[in-house]
Amino acid sequence: VAQVTTGEVAEYKQMKSNRMTAAIEEEGDLLTYSAMAIRDNRSAEAEKLYLTGYDNRRYSAEVRGISLYQIGLIYMSRYNDQRDDAKATD
Known part of the structure; x- marks a missing residue:
């Protein structure tokens, strides 16, 4: 049975927070x-x-473009464990 200490949980949460901030x-x-x-x-x-x-189609072209741009930013981020450059430029 694996036991996780409170300190390890806090460290993991901090690492996730740091990743988001860095991105x-x-x-x-x-x-x-x-x-x-x-x-x-x-x-x-x-x-x-x-x-x-x-x-x-009710959204403006600008708002719709932002959607695609965000997908690209997500998949191109070096902080993303699921990084996928091909998807980012698709």
Whole structure:
């Protein structure tokens, strides 16, 4: 049975927080939701949400473009364990 100490949990949470902060500092256009997706290894979920926005023709071209841009930023981030340069430029 593996035991995790309170200190190890705190250290893990701090590492995740540092990853998010570093991603935002490196790419200032990264929205909070995108940074949280990187931090929490939820790139695919964020991509799905952004594509829903992109597919909604009621949104302006600018808003729809931001959706695609955020997907690119998520997948190009060097702090993303799910980094995928091909997806970022797709």
